Amino acid sequence: MSRIRLPLYGKILSWFALNLAVLALLFFFFLKAQFRLGLDWMLSGEPGDRIAAIGETITFEFSRLPESEWPARLSDYDQKHGVTFGLFNSRGEQVFGKSITPPSEVMPRLIDRRPPGEQQPRRPQRPVSKRPADAPPKPRFMMRAGDPARYWAGVHLDLVTQDGSSLSLVMVSDTISGGGLFFDLWPWLGLAGAALVVSALLWMPFVRGITGFIGTLNTAAGRIAHGKFNERIEKERSDELGELSTSVNAMAAQLGDYMREQKRITADVAHELCSPIARMQMALGVVEQRSTPDQATYLQKLDRELQHMAKLVEEVLAFSKAETxxxxxxxxxxxxxxxxxxxxxxxxxxxxxxxxxxxxxxxxxxxxxxxxxxxxxxxxxxxxxxxxxxxxxxxxxxxxxxxxxxxxxxxxxxxxxxxxxxxxxxxxxxxxxxxxxxxxxxxxxxxxxxxxxxxxxxxxxxxxxxxxxxxxxxx
Missing domain, CATH: 3.30.565.10 (Histidine kinase-like ATPase, C-terminal domain)
Structure with a gap:
């Protein structure tokens, strides 16, 4: 079974992606632990501002509508945000909206513990999307509770019923995003994408530099292995790869010198052998003229051996000259x-x-x-x-x-x-x-x-x- 060949460039980027995945998992488990411990910390940021803003909007709008129209308007909010809205009185009883049964952990948070004076309704002249900085914060909560677990958020409103009960707005969602009211995932995804792109832009030149130089080394080594001992790596680096390229250049030079010396010796030896072989052939010719018939067979074998030696020496000389x-x-x-x-x-x-x-x-x-x-x-x-x-x-x-x-x-x-x-x-x-x-x-x-x-x-x-x-x- 052959192994899948993965280039070094791909391996480094794969490890980079794995590193990001591990960091993402750690971040996920950290957030999960935070959510399990409590979500009130989210109210200090954008989620808290969004919950407060929608509470202000509902307060302004409902204060100008008869109570008979409140259920229909809450249903419109349900469809618009993908979250279930409900209005509860200060005793924790639901009075408007789709039926919601708060778990025991949520019930204490629904009771409005503000002094009676602060529970009286205000009649805002216009809706506001964000509470003024100098206004006192309205009691809010956000938590994960119930079985199955759901996400609950609420804010006490400056809104009362005809019987004088102060109201609190409750929003319930099956997911942490809460239709974008509790937690807006897209900015986080955008931030993660931007971090990935920036990291890739920072890493890719570094990785490309390493893999490109290794490719140059590999090409040069291949050419040296095929006898191109004049091959040199011209690129310079000040790290270990630069030291390796220097070693490869030195190795190629030494191999080239060794091979040239070997070929020179081979050519010299072959050239020197030509003269004794020629003299032996001449001497053999003289001996053949004076030989007896019984000696002729042995002399012919000796002549064939000398001819073979002469041809071999000729081929060695031709091989040595072929390089030039x-x-x-x-x-x-x-x-x-x-x-x-x-x-x-x-x-x-x-x-x-x-x-x-x-x-x-x-x-x-x-x-x-x-x-x-x-x-x-x-x-x-x-x-x-x-x-x-x-x-x-x-x-x-x-x-x-x-x-x-x-x-x-x-x-x-x-x-x-x-x-x-x-x-x-x-x-x-x-x-x-x-x-x-x-x-x-x-x-x-x-x-x-x-x-x-x-x-x-x-x-x-x-x-x-x-x-x-x-x-x-x-x-």
């Missing part, structure tokens, strides 16, 4: 069909390979392409049959494919075919296996032309090698 191709060759205009026909005439004059290619022009390194494609065709002829060569230009690239119907290559060996001295098990025989440098030379030649080469198995059987080259003619 861009310094030794100049790009030129190339007719791809003509180049392939010349390669086939040299490598397979009698095989009758199938060639499907149009008139494609390239501007590249002729000798490098000749050597790289020639090695692939030589390998295909050695191991397979029914070889097809196709080429096409698309999306600014030229794709050249050499496909065969041979024994193919195991899937695990496909990615290693272009490594120096690597040969699949089936190709390790001396008579057919070669030196293991042909495809490695091909890769260096194609990369010198700013191209890529890859091998893949064909459906059924066989192997397909695809070369991709830039298709840009000089202006």
């Amino acid at each position: 191709i861009p310094d030794r060759e100049t790009p030129e205009d190339i007719n791809l069909r003509e180049l392939l026909q010349n390669i086939l005439a040299r490598e397979a004059p009698e095989n009758g390979l199938k060639l499907e290619i149009g008139d494609i022009q390239l501007h590249s390194l002729r000798n490098a392409l000749d050597r790289g494609i020639g090695n692939i065709i030589r390998n295909a002829i050695r191991y397979a049959k029914d070889i097809e060569i196709t080429a096409k230009a698309e999306n600014g690239r030229v794709l050249i494919q050499i496909a065969d119907r041979g024994p193919g290559v195991p899937e695990e060996a496909l990615n290693r075919l272009f490594e120096p001295f690597y040969r699949p098990e089936a190709a390790r025989g001396r008579t057919t296996g070669g030196s293991g440098l042909g495809l490695a030379i091909t890769k260096r030649c194609i990369e010198a032309c700013d191209g890529t080469v890859k091998a893949e198995s064909r459906k059924g059987d066989g192997l397909a090698v695809t070369i991709t080259l830039p298709h840009e003619m000089p202006s």
